[in-house]
Amino acid sequence: MKFVCDATKLSETLSIVQGISERRITMPILSHLLISANDNLITVTATDLENTLETKCDALVHSGGKIALPSKKLFEIIREIHGGEIEIEELENSWVQILSGGVSFKLAGLPARDFPSLPTQDLQQQVRVQASSLDDMISKTFFAVSTDDLRRNLAGLYFEPHGDGLLRVIGTDGHRLSFVEKKFENGLGFNEGIILPRKGVVELRKLLKSSGNGDIEISVSNNFFIAESGNIKLFSRLIELEYPDYKQVIPEQSKFSFTVNREVLNGAVRRVSVLSSEKTKSIKMNLSSSKIQLVSVTPELGEAKEEIDVEYTDDPVELGFNSVYLMDVLEAIDTEQVVIEITDELSPALIKPMGEQEYISVIMPMRV
Structure with missing residues (x-):
């Protein structure tokens, strides 16, 4: 050679x-x-x-x-x-x-x-999809994927087709869940749900970003997810386990809801969390009429408080959440306002962009 x-x-x-x-x-x-x-x-x-x-x-x-x-x-x-x-x-x-x-x-x-033998591919199953649309779906869900390799079925993103080109992408680690759906006009090239492992998702995102506003070709063949753009081709072995029933985690209805400016809430959470516990990252949210007070108390460090305006008129509620989980969701949303729905202190909170139904995130509460 x-x-x-x-x-x-x-x-x-x-x-x-x-x-x-x-x-x-x-x-x-x-x-x-x-x-x-x-x-x-x-x-x-x-x-x-x-x-x-x-x-x-x-x-x-x-x-x-x-x-x-x-x-x-x-x-x-x-x-x-x-x-x-x-x-x-x-x-x-x-x-x-x-x-x-x-x-x-x-x-x-x-x-x-x-060198190990390379995976094979069924070229008849390839479908072209818009790279930026798929990348947007991944950015809204990947942060929720589990990093615990012992929970192998949660250690990847779940891609679930629903006919007529509708795709749902779900990520969860058991403490939080993010869900987004979008329709692709050319279909998807696979008919059953697949779990793409974390490292495969990381490499896929690199490929998607390098494609910009163009298209990539995707397919599923011989238990591999395959993505191709230009001179680059990625094969990622799928996780052959059953994904949990994520629908059971998503609250069907909630008792209370409030609307708040996303950037204002994200900034307040970030500041207050500076003095939160390094282990739990927990903060308290005291919700009352038109106000929400964020509090973090760590005996060996001190305490932090901040009050911001919200649209809320129901009874006072005291909530506890992992501050990192909250910031991850708020940074994934791109609308000015977010809606947070709750039932009580022990029930999961539902967070979604105001005026949009395609994306939701669920966070389990903490005792603070």
Whole structure:
């Protein structure tokens, strides 16, 4: 294998896959990239066995071939070559020589046959969707996904199709839940709910953001979620577990509700939470006619109070919430006003943008 390509373009290509490559010593091949040269294209592939990312770079290929090279070191070398052409040639025993101007490197690799086999794809199931719309749905729900790997069925976003292109995306960690739905005119390419793991969602968001206002192609094939945009293709293995019945968590009706300016409430929560407990992040919300007082008390630190105006005329209510959960929701909403619905101190609170029905978030209360 021998090829010549632009150093800057190759550096950009290698940077795309750095988030996938593993550093685990138990499987050294997972810290490597598969470099394939053919038809004046370089294909770079990274995998951690659960997620695989493939991207391409133009090159002048003198002789084709494949080799696995260490991801981090290869990226560091190419990144330090500032512009100009770079030549990479395979030597004996899976070594390569890298030349650019007056600098040369010799880098040890591994045989391409050691690299894990790549997932397959059913091209007939591909559907084009607007990247920005899907990214918006993920931004409104991903923060609620569980970080506890022991609760594997909650450690990813749930994508649930509902016919006629309607998609629901749900994230929950058992203490909070966020739900959003949106219709995609071209359909979705899958008919049953799927759970996309956290790392797969992170890589998908990178792909969506790089696509801007354009479209991406998505599909589900052989228990993999597949997304493709331009020269980048992502395969993410789905979590094969049953997602909990999220509808049971969403209150069907509430006794009280109040309306408040989103930025005002978010700012007050942020300030008061400075003196909240590092462990619980809890704050108290004392709701009364047209006012809400936010309070945090930590004996070893002190206390903080702030009062803001709200639209509320019912009986006084005292609530307790995790301040981080509140701020996550308020930052995900983009309307000026938010509506918070409650039944009592021990029931979950329902938070939604004023005038919109597509997005809701549920937060479980805390005893403060």
